[in-house]
Each structure stands twice: as C-alpha cells, then as structure tokens.
Amino acid sequence: EIVLTQSPGTLSLSPGERATLSCRASQSVSSNYLAWYQQKPGQAPRLLIYGAFTRATGIPDRFSGSGSGTDFTLTISRLEPEDFAVYYCQQYGRSTFFGGGTKVEIK
Amino acid sequence: QVQLVESGGGVVQPGRSLRLSCAASGFTFSSYAIHWVRQAPGKGLEWVAVISYDGSNKYYADFVKGRFTISRDKSKNTLYLQMNSLRAEDTAVYYCARDFPPGIRWNYILDFWGQGTLVSVSS
Numbered sequence: 012e013i014v015l016t017q018s019p020g021t022l023s024l025s026p027g028e029r030a031t032l033s034c035r036a037s038q039s040v041s042s043n044y045l046a047w048y049q050q051k052p053g054q055a056p057r058l059l060i061y062g063a064f065t066r067a068t069g070i071p072d073r074f075s076g077s078g079s080g081t082d083f084t085l086t087i088s089r090l091e092p093e094d095f096a097v098y099y100c101q102q103y104g105r106s107t108f109f110g111g112g113t114k115v116e117i118k
Numbered sequence: 119q120v121q122l123v124e125s126g127g128g129v130v131q132p133g134r135s136l137r138l139s140c141a142a143s144g145f146t147f148s149s150y151a152i153h154w155v156r157q158a159p160g161k162g163l164e165w166v167a168v169i170s171y172d173g174s175n176k177y178y179a180d181f182v183k184g185r186f187t188i189s190r191d192k193s194k195n196t197l198y199l200q201m202n203s204l205r206a207e208d209t210a211v212y213y214c215a216r217d218f219p220p221g222i223r224w225n226y227i228l229d230f231w232g233q234g235t236l237v238s239v240s241s
Contacts, residue, residue: 048228050163056163056213056231058227101163101226112163
C-alpha cells in the first residue's frame with residue numbers, strides 16, 4: 012500500500028495569489044500514476060489532473076501538476092474565488108489510494 | 119451530458135443490508151468501468167470497489183471484501199452496490215464514478231462523479 016501525505020493541511024491565501032500543494036508518496040509512484048481532485052463543500056470531487064501533469068477536459072490552465080517518483084505538486088497560478096476548496100491527490104495503478112487532502116481557504 | 123445519480127442510501131442498523139444504485143446517462147454505459155468511492159463525514163476519500171465495462175471483472179478494497187458486492191445491469195444503465203453486514207464505520211457518502219478512459223482494463227482515473235448518497239449505520 013502506498014501512503015500519500017499531503018501538505019500543508021490548510022493553506023490560507025488571498026485571491027490572485029499562487030497556491031502550491033504537495034503530495035508525497037511512501038514509495039515511488041510507477042509511471043507517474045498520480046491524479047488531483049478538487050472538492051467543494053457539499054459537492055462531488057472533480058478530476059483536475061491525471062498522469063501527474065495532464066489536465067482533464069475543461070480544466071483551466073491556471074492549474075498545473077508536476078513531479079515524479081515520490082514528490083508531486085499541484086500549482087494554482089492565480090487563485091480565483093471558485094478555487095477555494097479541498098484538494099486530494101490519488102495514486103493509481105494496480106490499486107488506488109487517496110491522500111488526506113489540503114484545504115485552500117481564503118485568508 | 120454525463121450524469122451519474124446515486125440512490126438507496128439511508129439509516130440502517132449494524133448487521134443489516136442495503137443496496138445502492140447508480141443510474142447512468144449521457145454516455146455509453148457499457149463501454150466504461152465504474153467505481154464506488156466513499157467519504158465518511160468530515161473525512162477524506164476512500165475507494166471501495168470497481169467493476170469492468172462488461173461486468174466480468176470486479177475488485178474490492180480489503181475492508182469490504184466478503185461483505186459488499188458490485189454489479190451492473192446493462193439493460194438499465196445502472197450500477198449497484200449490495201452492502202451486507204454493515205458496520206458503524208461504513209457510515210459515509212457513497213459516490214459512483216466513471217473510469218477514464220473507456221476500455222478493457224480500468225485505470226482508476228475518475229473523470230465523472232455522481233452527487234453521492236448517504237449511508238448511516240447506527241442502532
């Protein structure tokens with residue numbers, strides 16, 4: 012089982028600022044099988060990024076993914092009001108596990 | 119447009135059973151593997167089970183093996199989750215989610231999700 016640790020737990024930022032979210036795996040993620048999801052209160056998760064850096068259909072280019080091996084990053088270049096939410100990383104391949112989430116809140 | 123609509127949640131006593139449904143529309147249901155993912159109140163996401171595009175293959179998280187059964191009905195474009203021997207720790211919102219891309223083997227990339235149905239296990 013690969014354990015994903017997301018940091019920070021909470022990120023307090025203002026609209027227009029840059030957000031950098033980290034996802035660290037307990038062992039190397041094969042083939043960069045790493046995805047990111049956004050979840051707003053009372054809503055289902057939404058796929059943002061898969062394959063570590065490929066944006067899902069309709070996702071704005073202010074969202075970008077990077078990293079490899081055990082360290083991955085989701086970057087939101089300039090926060091829009093609708094971006095304040097919880098973000099989860101997910102490792103997939105033979106099985107799948109999610110990280111504990113990072114909440115991006117308005118400062 | 120792609121839609122997944124879950125139903126069947128509710129309050130149930132420990133040890134009892136419940137069957138969840140997920141009605142799909144807006145895409146070729148028989149081409150996609152579908153998953154169940156759950157989220158306990160105030161907690162993170164937890165993958166539960168997956169079924170292949172044709173129903174021939176299924177895979178479960180260890181914590182539900184032997185208790186939950188995933189199935190699908192092609193004629194009704196509907197996915198099911200039969201949950202037996204329910205425990206308090208099964209309390210969660212249960213989401214169905216489509217696997218991406220379509221194909222013989224699932225990939226665990228979840229590109230569309232339903233809004234979820236709440237299951238509460240309590241005496």
